Amino acid sequence: MATVQPHRVRAGRGTELGLLVLALAIGIGGYVLVGIGTQDSVPSDVLGYGLGLAGLAFGLHLALRWRAPYADPVILPIAVALNGVGLAMIYRLDYAYRAKGRVGGFAEKQLVWTALSMALAAAVIILLRDHRTLRRYTYTAMVLGLALVALPLVPGLGVSINGARIWIRFGSVGLQPAELAKIVLAVFFAGYLVTHRDTLALAGPRLAGLQLPRARDLGPILIVWGASLAVLVLERDLGTSLLFFGLFVAMLYLATERLSWVVIGLLLFLAGAWFVASTFAHVGARFDAWLHAFDPAVFDKAVGGSGQLVRGLFGLASGGLFGTGWGQGRPDLVPYAESDFIVASIGEELGLTGLFALLMCYLILAQRGLRTAIGVRDGFGKLLAGGLAFVVAFQTFVVVGGVTRLIPLTGLTTPFLAYGGSSLLANWIIVALLLRISDEARRPAPAIRATTPGIGTPVVVGSGPSDSQPTERIEGVS
Amino acid sequence: MSEVTVTLLRLGYLALLWVLVLSAIAVLRRDLYGTRIVDRRRANRAQRSAAPAPAAPAPAANGTPPAAPPQRVSRSARSGSGPTKLVVTEGPLRGTIVPLGPAAVLVGRAPGCTLVLDDDYSSSRHARVFQQDGQWFVEDLGSTNGTFVADQRVEGPTPVPTGTPVRVGRSVLELQR
Numbered sequence: 001m002a003t004v005q006p007h008r009v010r011a012g013r014g015t016e017l018g019l020l021v022l023a024l025a026i027g028i029g030g031y032v033l034v035g036i037g038t039q040d041s042v043p044s045d046v047l048g049y050g051l052g053l054a055g056l057a058f059g060l061h062l063a064l065r066w067r068a069p070y071a072d073p074v075i076l077p078i079a080v081a082l083n084g085v086g087l088a089m090i091y092r093l094d095y096a097y098r099a100k101g102r103v104g105g106f107a108e109k110q111l112v113w114t115a116l117s118m119a120l121a122a123a124v125i126i127l128l129r130d131h132r133t134l135r136r137y138t139y140t141a142m143v144l145g146l147a148l149v150a151l152p153l154v155p156g157l158g159v160s161i162n163g164a165r166i167w168i169r170f171g172s173v174g175l176q177p178a179e180l181a182k183i184v185l186a187v188f189f190a191g192y193l194v195t196h197r198d199t200l201a202l203a204g205p206r207l208a209g210l211q212l213p214r215a216r217d218l219g220p221i222l223i224v225w226g227a228s229l230a231v232l233v234l235e236r237d238l239g240t241s242l243l244f245f246g247l248f249v250a251m252l253y254l255a256t257e258r259l260s261w262v263v264i265g266l267l268l269f270l271a272g273a274w275f276v277a278s279t280f281a282h283v284g285a286r287f288d289a290w291l292h293a294f295d296p297a298v299f300d301k302a303v304g305g306s307g308q309l310v311r312g313l314f315g316l317a318s319g320g321l322f323g324t325g326w327g328q329g330r331p332d333l334v335p336y337a338e339s340d341f342i343v344a345s346i347g348e349e350l351g352l353t354g355l356f357a358l359l360m361c362y363l364i365l366a367q368r369g370l371r372t373a374i375g376v377r378d379g380f381g382k383l384l385a386g387g388l389a390f391v392v393a394f395q396t397f398v399v400v401g402g403v404t405r406l407i408p409l410t411g412l413t414t415p416f417l418a419y420g421g422s423s424l425l426a427n428w429i430i431v432a433l434l435l436r437i438s439d440e441a442r443r444p445a446p447a448i449r450a451t452t453p454g455i456g457t458p459v460v461v462g463s464g465p466s467d468s469q470p471t472e473r474i475e476g477v478s
Numbered sequence: 479m480s481e482v483t484v485t486l487l488r489l490g491y492l493a494l495l496w497v498l499v500l501s502a503i504a505v506l507r508r509d510l511y512g513t514r515i516v517d518r519r520r521a522n523r524a525q526r527s528a529a530p531a532p533a534a535p536a537p538a539a540n541g542t543p544p545a546a547p548p549q550r551v552s553r554s555a556r557s558g559s560g561p562t563k564l565v566v567t568e569g570p571l572r573g574t575i576v577p578l579g580p581a582a583v584l585v586g587r588a589p590g591c592t593l594v595l596d597d598d599y600s601s602s603r604h605a606r607v608f609q610q611d612g613q614w615f616v617e618d619l620g621s622t623n624g625t626f627v628a629d630q631r632v633e634g635p636t637p638v639p640t641g642t643p644v645r646v647g648r649s650v651l652e653l654q655r
Contacts, residue, residue, distance in 0.1 A: 026495060033487055322489065353492045353495075354492050357496050
């Protein structure tokens with residue numbers, strides 16, 4: 001068993017400020033370049049836009065200085081940069097839509113959602129003093145999560161758009177409750193697994209080198225599998241069900257370190273996917289569009305064809321290595337270029353170089369989350385941080401993989417980039433939670449922990465994987 | 479606006495994106511290279527030669543067995559010539575270190591012991607390691623499987639020189655400087 005000990009911890013708030021300035025330069029620079037690329041002039045409202053974005057980012061920075069001084073210095077700037085690039089792209093697409101006489105107005109709405117989300121993230125950081133508070137609400141979180149997932153099925157509240165019933169509507173505001181459900185479910189999984197991981201990991205027979213779980217311990221994973229399949233069937237949403245199931249399997253693996261859970265999860269997923277693909281036409285069509293994308297018959301199909309996917313690929317191809325530049329490409333030719341296919345739009349205008357930079361940003365974000373999970377001392381925090389980091393990484397993989405035709409296309413949003421209020425809201429809450437946990441993880445231990453306990457004090461060590469206090473403590477080495 | 483400016487702005491923006499990515503990675507680098515990964519087993523071996531003797535902790539207030547009244551740590555133990563810690567070198571708890579002080583160390587499976595062994599072959603109150611006149615002794619407390627000092631079963635209190643293996647159940651303990 002090995003432990004990781006940092007030499008010394010720097011709070012990193014100064015580093016964060018520097019990176020934040022860079023991130024804002026990227027966001028505002030993108031906005032300016034869109035103006036230059038489309039209208040040949042710097043947008044007139046760039047000052048107000050820039051000040052607004054900077055105000056929000058620095059507000060969050062100050063909230064961190066106040067309430068989470070040891071939080072990770074990289075997470076916030078990365079999130080701000082991704083959000084800024086997304087806003088610039090949506091503004092650019094708005095311009096293209098208006099030029100074609102279509103209804104725009106996405107950028108304004110997205111800006112409002114950004115402000116709301118960042119304010120909410122600040123509120124989470126200020127109000128949630130200790131992430132372990134969330135563990136008290138483990139089963140509340142389960143009920144809430146399942147309720148959120150089921151909300152679009154409520155008649156009168158849920159609306160069906162393009163065949164998928166994943167939205168709810170209050171007046172003019174539409175929300176995807178599943179986006180918020182993933183956070184709540186991550187809280188539930190973390191709370192549940194931190195209590196039950198010993199039985200899940202240790203009890204049960206061994207078969208061919210795999211530690212198999214007992215039949216009764218399989219219950220929860222089967223229930224979640226059933227729930228995610230139900231989402232798939234009733235709401236016709238491939239992406240969300242994939243996300244939930246992936247999240248649960250990943251967190252099981254984090255909690256138990258048993259490869260058997262991953263194998264079981266993958267087998268269950270393959271069985272479910274095969275069953276659904278052969279039974280439901282819309283899922284089968286997705287597979288068809290993926291496998292035979294360039295077949296003219298599939299391309300020309302009005303519904304469920306590969307037209308959108310292939311146009312996105314053409315956009316990526318015309319972007320090439322360095323892109324066409326902001327406002328110089330034609331990303332608006334792809335349907336839903338501002339939400340599902342924003343990756344293709346960005347790939348067209350910023351090229352492979354720019355797209356890779358953004359993917360690196362996601363990689364860094366996920367890495368920070370996992371590093372936080374390693375560093376934090378309590379089991380619940382480890383699982384929650386690991387699960388949230390996995391969700392961001394997995395969602396990005398599913399979207400980018402779908403757009404680049406690596407895997408079948410599913411209807412998930414790209415975190416921070418894509419147009420969509422609920423997605424932004426959920427991802428900023430995830431960032432706030434990661435910042436809160438990383439503050440706990442990087443904060444130096446109080447001096448009292450470093451002293452050697454007097455002899456005669458019982459020292460209980462090595463009581464299995466549930467031991468959240470590392471044994472090194474008794475050596476008196478900090 | 480001229481073609482050159484547009485191209486420069488376009489490439490400049492991409493460069494800016496990568497500047498952010500690379501400076502973020504530069505910040506993370508400290509995480510990769512600025513940390514020490516400690517393998518417990520190896521760390522203990524390394525410490526054997528290097529570790530300076532920790533200051534003797536204050537005498538423990540709670541119940542020590544009556545046979546060993548709290549004594550002052552002898553000069554030799556404090557100055558570094560005597561053993562300063564009890565190390566588990568084999569068994570389920572391998573790598574665990576208990577710093578030695580004036581009080582006796584009770585070894586066994588009972589939660590009240592100083593060193594709680596997670597070992598099916600040890601008794602609940604298995605053995606006692608204590609100090610008398612600057613010399614460390616081990617005494618079997620009527621355990622089922624016995625206590626062995628250098629493969630000799632312990633009958634009464636037996637002196638334990640530094641570095642001699644003491645077998646308790648499946649675990650092997652050792653006094654170290």
